[in-house]
């Protein structure tokens with residue numbers, strides 16, 4: 001049932017992100033049991049599955065914040081799961097947005113966004129601050145540049161986190177349940193930013209259970225269960241006509 | 256009844272204080288059978304004073320200066336009672352411990368003050384070394400996190416916390432001449448105190464680093480910062496606020512521990528005071544030494560308790 005990777009428009013091209021047979025063990029527990037995935041340039045891929053099924057671990061293997069125990073990750077055709085790879089420059093090229101924002105509380109919004117530009121991209125400080133400011137304006141936070149995270153709402157903090165990734169001009173951004181920690185009335189402001197990014201052609205991998213949002217934005221949906229992919233396909237097809245009983249069960253429970 | 260008792264009455268308290276003080280100072284100690292009357296009267300002074308004193312202290316509206324003043328009054332009364340009842344040779348004690356004539360001899364105060372300066376130098380040098388050592392050990396332990404390295408760092412921390420610094424000072428000082436290492440007493444004292452303090456500070460800084468959520472490091476690394484950059488730019492700046500109360504508390508201990516350097520002939524406050532004491536057969540230099548320590552430590556403790564009150568919650 002889990003067919004070969006979907007024929008996306010760019011199938012002939014090198015995918016932006018490719019995972020080949022990823023396994024991950026934590027001590028004795030086998031958390032990822034051979035995951036393959038291809039994310040084309042400009043594609044939005046959604047990951048769904050019950051809690052503990054390995055979505056976050058997989059996402060973290062893609063920028064090697066977690067080291068895969070087996071398997072390879074390729075970014076734009078280059079193997080990054082290689083001892084000689086400079087992981088720092090790989091990570092600088094792949095943004096990551098966490099469920100609980102993880103902003104740096106001792107810095108203003110602007111400093112949060114400028115940090116990577118200054119210390120990783122080695123931009124001069126004032127140039128970095130200009131770039132950071134424009135990233136924050138892009139996510140609608142023009143009035144909050146000088147505020148610290150504790151002066152911002154959850155939705156605003158999450159948008160700062162997105163701007164922090166965005167400012168690095170990444171090849172792709174990984175989102176790990178970006179709206180799960182938010183109050184319901186703030187969810188849309190974050191989803192709106194993500195939708196705008198998608199429409200501008202940003203490559204994105206999104207762990208999310210916001211069905212309505214995914215239906216509009218995600219090209220491909222991958223269902224995780226117990227460390228394996230149990231179903232994958234175009235988002236509307238998987239949502240409307242799930243083939244695997246577990247997918248049906250999971251989607252039924254969401255409604 | 257309780258209502259009238261719990262009323263603060265500052266005027267009556269003042270009256271009671273002067274009456275009590277007058278009694279304690281003016282009348283000589285009775286001997287013989289009437290001594291019981293005298294004991295009862297002394298106890299009575301304190302009971303009456305406290306009956307007026309307590310309501311004032313617990314009253315929330317009473318101004319602080321009034322509370323402090325009345326606390327001082329109680330202290331004066333206690334002192335007066337002590338002097339009245341203690342069977343001591345006050346003249347001799349005064350001569351030995353509060354002898355201005357000894358202190359005003361040429362060069363004496365100068366030697367005491369140079370002792371203070373040396374103590375402060377020992378404190379500052381060992382503080383800087385210990386801080387660098389502690390941060391280095393804690394950071395390396397967190398970033399490199401290698402089992403063997405951790406073992407050595409933990410061993411260092413455990414050993415240096417398990418030996419009294421004064422013993423370490425004496426052992427090092429006596430062993431050095433045979434080791435071929437030439438170190439002045441001052442340098443020896445600084446190095447030993449820094450090693451001991453560095454062990455404690457390693458633990459202080461380690462706790463500060465570990466108090467920062469692991470996700471902060473993940474978040475920093477996901478931007479592309481190296482482990483060292485994440486430590487320097489993200490973790491340590493947040494640890495500072497957490498560590499500051501414990502760190503500043505250790506400062507006070509370190510300043511006090513400079514006195515232990517007297518055993519290896521560093522001419523700091525205590526050594527100078529002891530030398531002067533045997534030279535003049537008079538203990539006044541020790542009292543002056545204590546005052547010098549207080550002059551440094553009072554402001555320090557004040558600042559530290561202010562820092563403690565600003566300890567970040569959570």
Ligand SMILES: Nc1ncnc2c1ncn2[C@@H]1O[C@H](COP(=O)(O)OP(=O)(O)O)[C@@H](O)[C@H]1O
Nearest residue numbers: 026027031049050051052053054055056057058
């Ligand atoms: N650092 C870790 N150490 C040990 N086990 C972990 C660690 N991180 C995740 N796990 C385990 O791996 C499994 C998958 O977790 P995760 O990837 O977070 O799932 P999901 O994001 O789908 O909820 C869970 O059983 C979790 O307990």
Ligand SMILES: [Mg+2]
Nearest residue numbers: 055056057176
């Ligand atoms: Mg997760």
